[in-house]
Amino acid sequence: MLVAYHPAGIHLPELDLWLDPKEPVERAWISHAHSDHARGLHRNVLATPETLRLYRLRWPENEEIAQSLQPLRHGESLHLGPAKLTAIPAGHIVGAAQLLVEQAGERLVYTGDLKLMPPLCGTATEVARCDRLIIESTFGLPIFHFLTREEARARIAAFATATLEDGGVPVFLGYPLGRGQEIVEVLANAGIPCAVHGSIARFLPVYEAAGCRFPGWSPYEARNTRGKALVLTPSMRRGLEASGKDFRIAYVSGWAALDNARTRAGAEELIPYSDHAGFAELLTMARESGASRIDLVHGYTEPLARILRQQGFDACAPAAQVSRATDEEGE
Template sequence: MSLIEYRDSGIFLPKLNFWLDPQGPVENAWLSHAHSDHARGIHGQVWGTPETLTLYQMRWPGAPAGIPMNFGEPAEFSGARLTAYPAGHILGAAQLLIEFEGRRTVYTGDFKLRPPLCGATAQVVPCDHLIIESTFGLPIYHFLSREQAAARIATFARECLADGTVPVFLGYPLGRGQEIAHVLCQAGIPTAVHGAIARYIPVYETAGFTFPGWTPYEAGRIAGQALVVVPGMRSIFEALECRIAYVSGWAALGNARARSGAEELIPYSDHASFDELIETVEASGAREVDLVHGYTEALAQILQARGIDAAARGRGRVMEADA
């Protein structure tokens, strides 16, 4: 029996009766982070970082409280040693190191190496077997650093306000939305935040990220401030002749302007760029690499050409929801 099995409902460790980010209801689940394509309130027992479990409870009221895993503090389960490490994705996102029968397996979950705007910076965890996402696993994807992205966000907002127009930032409800609001507030720019994003601000504040002066978004009171709203509201602000910014990994694509309808494209992602994926794989020392999510087939071929034993696993679909 191998340690890892790839099943329709997720990544399964049969010897441990333990699942990694399962889609269907299971007894024991590791939640790498609180995005809804990874964490669903349908499981028996769940493990995750304290921030992930708090966000999970907010998204799935009534779900089990879960077993908190602090970064770098090992826990025993079914004869395995489990340790969480930062994944650099959204607040609380973690990689999991599984040490079992003398072998080190790392599951990154959603991941990036660049320091995030909010959250802990990832580290490469040495291992024998690496299971890594490949959302942006093609060499066309290059992203701004945290500092570059923050500067672009603040500059666009200031230019719009100086021209008497309203800057609107489209952000996903968990992760990007809070990061954009944090940058704008830190820059001293008046910022109104939509409720779907603002509801998680207290969790970020508990983790030490401040949002000085933010106000709740109210329709009809938009002048003189930057807005942080969810992507589904884009057409409202287009009709109001606001100026729209799109902060996403997909902004790196040539057709992003047409796809997003945004005027300002800021290529910043919570996922690793192609170069970061290669760097992580090589620095991990893994002799076996499995790719899940995104451009799995393409990246597997690229890694194989570099002499790495890489395989495309899982669904291989491109997740746009949180990129």
């Protein structure tokens, strides 16, 4: 199966299918709805129903887009030319999926952004056996080891409860799509009053449709923060510092695993939980996939390729794939 790496994205030329292209194309697979993956107004879009719903929210006025969307549910397959395509849960954010491409006896898996440990919200990943694995490596260094969802749940609830009992206002900074909803889910189901910024709250219905529950949350109002945990976006941190109130910030992120995270995030509580796979999870994924060839995209591609090669894998970081740091929505 031919795979071509371009600055605009990954292309399967025999199917004329692009994987998370960065520019408008004829036919695109969109792995999930973070803006660095779901970008471009493509002629044909294939994605899970949840991802398509979020993708549509980007172009609410555009009627043309509705005719171009083809849903593929987790576990479902469809045929495209000589290939069979199957969506597999990726555990990253609501609707996130890996794509299994089967063609002429060969199996290729493109993970998109992936989390192997069960997430706080949504469906856990499955590892599909394949010959070639194209996997993200956002956190592909041994220092990135993350909490389980049970540990993260306990840490988030404990920080909120202790801060409220102390008379302070606990603040959780979360990206608008993914982390924000997960934090609201933890607080709401622990019975902790929480106020949620509109840019996070707007996506709660998509998570509710996928089976998550958020009992009792309220919209964030800057004048009414007493006795509540706040779930806000990272860009709001500076405004909080300037207010002079007793806000205490928790940073829930994969980057909280770094030594300098407290200073970088301006947070007093670091909770290293991510919607991406940590280093050990990436190694497990590589091993359990059975892949004879592994391509690393995004993040620490070169270091992880080197480590995998030392362990006997045929791994590489395709040169044309531009590495990605954080964006405004995801890690």
